Amino acid sequence: MEMLTCYNCNMIIVLNEFLMLFTCVKSPCIFVIYILYYLQLFILKFLVYLKNYKTDSFMTVQKKIARLREIMEREGLDAYIVSGTDPHNSEYLPEAWQQREWISGFTGSFGTVVVTKEDAGLWTDSRYFIQAKEQLAGTGVCLHKLRIPGAIDYPEWLSEKLQSGCRVGMDSFCMSVQEVDHLKKVLSAKNIELVGKADLLGEIWLDRPALPASSVCLLEEKYAGESALSKIAVIQDKLKECQADYFLFSCLDEIAWLFNIRCHDIAYNPVAISYAVVGKEKSWFFIKPSKLSAEVVCALEGNRIEIRDYHHLFLFFDELGKDVHFLADLHTLNYAIYNRLVSSFKVTDTISPVILNKAVKNRVEIEGFRKACIKDGVAMTRFFLWLEQELGFRPISETEAAEKLSELRAACPDYVSDSFHTISAYGKNAALPHYSAIPGKDAILKKKGLYLVDSGGQYVYGTTDITRTIPLGELTQQEKEDYTLVLKGMIALARCVFPKGTTGANIDVVARQPLWNNKMNYGHGTGHGVGHFLCVHEGPQDIRQAWRAQAILPGMVTSDEPGMYRENSHGIRHENLIVCQELGENEFGEWCGFETITLCYFDTSALLIELLSEDDKKWLNVYHSQVFEKIAPYLTESEKVWLQKKTEKI
Numbered sequence: 001m002e003m004l005t006c007y008n009c010n011m012i013i014v015l016n017e018f019l020m021l022f023t024c025v026k027s028p029c030i031f032v033i034y035i036l037y038y039l040q041l042f043i044l045k046f047l048v049y050l051k052n053y054k055t056d057s058f059m060t061v062q063k064k065i066a067r068l069r070e071i072m073e074r075e076g077l078d079a080y081i082v083s084g085t086d087p088h089n090s091e092y093l094p095e096a097w098q099q100r101e102w103i104s105g106f107t108g109s110f111g112t113v114v115v116t117k118e119d120a121g122l123w124t125d126s127r128y129f130i131q132a133k134e135q136l137a138g139t140g141v142c143l144h145k146l147r148i149p150g151a152i153d154y155p156e157w158l159s160e161k162l163q164s165g166c167r168v169g170m171d172s173f174c175m176s177v178q179e180v181d182h183l184k185k186v187l188s189a190k191n192i193e194l195v196g197k198a199d200l201l202g203e204i205w206l207d208r209p210a211l212p213a214s215s216v217c218l219l220e221e222k223y224a225g226e227s228a229l230s231k232i233a234v235i236q237d238k239l240k241e242c243q244a245d246y247f248l249f250s251c252l253d254e255i256a257w258l259f260n261i262r263c264h265d266i267a268y269n270p271v272a273i274s275y276a277v278v279g280k281e282k283s284w285f286f287i288k289p290s291k292l293s294a295e296v297v298c299a300l301e302g303n304r305i306e307i308r309d310y311h312h313l314f315l316f317f318d319e320l321g322k323d324v325h326f327l328a329d330l331h332t333l334n335y336a337i338y339n340r341l342v343s344s345f346k347v348t349d350t351i352s353p354v355i356l357n358k359a360v361k362n363r364v365e366i367e368g369f370r371k372a373c374i375k376d377g378v379a380m381t382r383f384f385l386w387l388e389q390e391l392g393f394r395p396i397s398e399t400e401a402a403e404k405l406s407e408l409r410a411a412c413p414d415y416v417s418d419s420f421h422t423i424s425a426y427g428k429n430a431a432l433p434h435y436s437a438i439p440g441k442d443a444i445l446k447k448k449g450l451y452l453v454d455s456g457g458q459y460v461y462g463t464t465d466i467t468r469t470i471p472l473g474e475l476t477q478q479e480k481e482d483y484t485l486v487l488k489g490m491i492a493l494a495r496c497v498f499p500k501g502t503t504g505a506n507i508d509v510v511a512r513q514p515l516w517n518n519k520m521n522y523g524h525g526t527g528h529g530v531g532h533f534l535c536v537h538e539g540p541q542d543i544r545q546a547w548r549a550q551a552i553l554p555g556m557v558t559s560d561e562p563g564m565y566r567e568n569s570h571g572i573r574h575e576n577l578i579v580c581q582e583l584g585e586n587e588f589g590e591w592c593g594f595e596t597i598t599l600c601y602f603d604t605s606a607l608l609i610e611l612l613s614e615d616d617k618k619w620l621n622v623y624h625s626q627v628f629e630k631i632a633p634y635l636t637e638s639e640k641v642w643l644q645k646k647t648e649k650i
Contacts, residue, residue, distance in 0.1 A: 059204070061105050061139035065120050067204045068103070072115070078166035079158055080200060081183075082113040083174045088252045089332040091537055092420075094266050094273065095209040097174065099201050102208075106135050108434060113141070114154045116161060123154045126523030127433045130567060147523070147546075155186040164191040172196035177330035177338045177349075196335065211310075212265040216272050216291050218299050219260045219533065223461050225364025228260040228303045231357070235278040238353050244325040247350075248341070249276040251332050253535045254354040259285065259305060261296070262533065268420045269535050270458060275313050282306060286313050314340055329355075355540050358531070360555040365462070365532040366579060369557055370597050372462030373577065375415070377599035377627065378634045379408040379457070384470065384601075385642050387445075391472060395444045398424040398437035401453070409457045419456035419463050419536040426451045430469070430571030433524055433563065448473035450483070450570050450606070456536055465536050465559055466598050467575035471606040481518075482564045482572050483606045488514040489562035490574045491619050493526065493543070493594070497583060500590035501551045504543035504558075511543070511562040520564055527558045530577060554592060556580045574602065599627045601646040609650060621649045 059067070072080050082104075086097035091109055100106065104113050104122055108131055111124035123144045124132055132143045145151055152160075158168060168187060172180065184194050202208070221227055235247050235258070249255050252271035256262055263272035275286040282304040289307060292300075297307060308316060317340060324345045329352040330338065341347045361369070383405045390396055402424035409415050425435045426443045430452035437443075445451055451472050456465040469483065493511040504527065509516075511526045525544030528537050540550040541558060552558065561575035576598035583591040601624060612620075624647035632640045 061103070061141065064103055064204060065115055065140065068115055068200060069117060071200050071203055072117070072169065075169060075197065075200070076167055077169040077195065077197075078162055079114060079116040079168045080197075081154070081168065081170040081175070082115070082201070083171065083179075084109075084111050084113075085174055085176075087173045087334045087336075088250050088273070089176055089334070090252060090266065090269075090271075091535070092266050092269050094212050096211050099171075099174070099199070099205075102205055103201065104136065104141050105139055106132055106141075107436060108132065112154055114158065116158075119161070121154070121157070123157075129523075130432045131434060131436075155183050159186050159190050159192065162187075162190070162192050165193075167193045167195050169195045169197040169200065171199040172336040172339065173334050174199070175335050177333050177335050180335040196339070211273055211288070213288065213291060214264040214272070215293065216261050216263045216287070216296050218296055219262050219460075221260070223364070223368060223533065224260050225362040228258065228305075231258050231260075231354075232278055232283055232303070234353055234357065236280060238350070239278070239280055239327065242325075242327055242348060242350065244327045244348065245279060246324065247278045247327045247352075248333065248337070249278070249329075249352065249354070250334065250337065251329075251352070251354075253531060253538065254352055254358065255285075256534060257358045257531075258354055259283075259300065259303070261300075263291065264417070268418055268458070270416065270533060271535070274310060277316070284308055284316065286310050286316070313337070317341070317344060320345070358534075359529050359538060359540060360553055361532055361557055361579070362555070366555065366557070368459075368461030368532065369463075369577070369579065372457065372459040372464050373597045373599050374630055374634070375412045375459060376409065376457050376464040376466060377631045379405065379412065380466065380468065380600040381631055381635065381643055382408050382639065383453075384468075384646075385639060387451075391445060391447055395446075397439075397444055398426055398429070398442040399439045401445065401451075402437065402455070405453065405455055412457075412459065414459045414461065416458040416460060416533075419458045419465060423452065423454035423467075425453070425571065426472075427570060428568045430573075431565040431567050431569060433522075433565060433571065433573070445472060448475075450475065450479055450572065452571055452573060454573065454575065458533060460533060463530055463533055463536055464598070465530055465575065465577060466600060467561055467573045468600060468602070469572045469574060469606075470603045475606055478566075479570055479572075480606055480608050481611070482520075482566070482570070484608045484611045485514045485518060485520065486562050486564050486572045487574050487602060487607070487620075488612065488616055490560055490576065491616050493560045493562070494576065494578055494596050495593075495615070495619055497591060497593045498552075499588075500554075500582070500592050502592070503548060503551055504541055505545060505547045507552070508543050508545050511560070515562070515564060522563045522565060524563065526562055527560055527578075530557045530559060532557075552580050552592065554580050554582045557597075560594070560596075596623065599630055601627050601643065603646065604648075604650050607650070612650075617650055624649070 082099050084100045086093050100113050106122055108128040111122050113122050121142045121144050125147045187194055255274050255276045256271045262270040265273045277284040284306050286308045288310050326345050326347045327350040330349040402422040424437050426445050427449050429435050429443055450469055452469045454467040489511040496507055496510050508526050525542055527543030529541050531538040541552055541556050557579050560578045563573035565571040576596050578594035578596050580592055581595050583593045628647045
């Protein structure tokens with residue numbers, strides 16, 4: 001019955017697309033072609049349904065891979081790549097494009113799966129080594145570790161594994177131009193062909209969810225700080241500068257920022273599944289029309305933005321003349337759309353101006369961040385007070401704790417959603433940097449050891465991301481030492497002063513030095529950009545050891561989150577948000593530093609005070625004074641008394 005329901009849903013989606021095309025296509029010849037195409041699609045889907053009717057709706061990873069290999073054999077493929085993204089190069093995905101998780105069982109946010117006739121592998125980085133090892137156990141999928149000495153990425157692995165003349169398939173809608181170009185370069189050296197195919201998983205993923213249908217809302221200028229017309233004008237200036245006709249955008253957060261719209265198509269990320277094209281005089285917004293209210297349509301049209309259906313981007317291309325010049329960012333554009341563009345138009349690879357404009361927050365956005373951090377600090381304070389009180393009377397699971405924190409955030413009228421799935425990790429689970437608690441299988445918090453909670457909220461005026469590790473009771477000497485060294489690193493980065501133009505790689509060492517001095521380290525980056533009521537992970541800046549030629553500029557909001565993880569024992573991470581600010585100019589140049597905007601206490605009972613310098617203690621005392629000053633006005637009297645004790649000077 002579930003399979004029949006899924007089949008019916010898929011047919012309804014196809015029928016809706018057909019009816020929309022019926023209203024748009026004017027040429028009789030093209031109309032006949034579309035009729036034949038959709039008739040073939042109906043028949044194919046029905047045959048697939050009949051073939052799978054008697055199979056179980058649930059398949060193990062081994063069965064899924066076996067079925068995929070059957071399709072690969074039919075298509076003449078020796079390997080198939082299952083990417084970890086969608087047609088918009090997103091980090092977090094709607095359920096319909098979570099193909100990596102579906103085929104492998106791995107739930108992390110980064111990685112690529114490759115299936116050959118004999119092997120299956122997942123390539124991911126150190127954030128997920130422990131998690132991937134556990135989730136891939138018994139599946140036949142081998143873990144390949146990235147970003148470690150001697151690591152071999154999947155293109156090079158394929159080149160080594162496959163013989164000359166082999167064929168590798170991929171879904172070209174879910175791979176960027178940059179990634180495909182690198183693949184071609186590596187594989188062609190051995191005469192291995194890269195073949196763009198439709199998503200082969202569609203034949204076997206019968207209960208695949210439909211695309212989301214959330215409603216779009218407008219982000220008022222009082223929160224955005226700049227109108228959509230003003231932002232679009234910057235793109236139009238770029239078109240004039242490059243003597244181009246159109247700029248194509250496919251990244252969802254770029255489109256949301258550019259048009260000042262928000263949506264809920266992806267959990268925790270207020271974006272809409274869409275494309276956008278900006279021309280010299282007007283813009284086009286490709287989205288499912290049913291997602292737009294009359295008010296939103298009116299506002300968009302007032303900004304000279306025409307609405308088109310999400311699936312009609314190629315039809316739009318068909319309407320254009322041949323002497324058309326497109327700008328597009330090939331780092332993020334999917335290969336299928338690029339291939340269609342270059343077949344008809346001139347295309348120039350251009351870094352999207354939106355990326356940097358979006359990352360450097362304006363005055364209104366920064367004030368919104370500060371306000372969001374106050375509201376978040378109130379929720380965090382009440383959460384830790386609740387946890388301390390409740391643990392004295394009853395057991396609490398990791399899942400219950402996470403749900404309580406979300407509930408306390410939601411008490412704020414301006415709260416929209418969490419900004420990512422809360423990492424609620426006790427004891428050895430905290431040694432997995434991106435651990436996800438599963439109800440019924442999660443740990444029970446006890447009055448001993450360390451508890452790590454990494455969480456955040458989406459508010460209409462800003463996005464938060466905060467991690468605190470707190471003691472629930474007695475700690476070992478090693479736990480206290482680790483806790484203190486990580487905090488020293490976080491404080492060192494918060495206090496960092498640097499010349500304007502400095503990159504994140506230049507200052508990453510500042511946060512790691514206290515750990516390095518004790519021959520300790522962590523495998524993830526130290527900081528990432530954060531969007532304004534947008535994605536919690538945002539470029540182009542970051543703070544990590546790997547080089548990225550992007551300076552940390554005034555107005556950028558970045559996380560400050562060193563960590564330390566001991567497998568099967570404990571994990572520690574302290575995280576605040578910091579905003580880059582100008583500190584003035586002298587004969588040695590222009591100088592920048594950070595303002596810490598997150599407001600939540602650090603539990604000083606877990607510290608080895610003797611490991612802190614006088615500057616460390618001074619920073620912590622000043623910070624705690626600010627936390628109490630800004631959070632206390634929103635608390636009850638008993639809550640104030642509790643927070644005052646937590647923020648006492650050391």
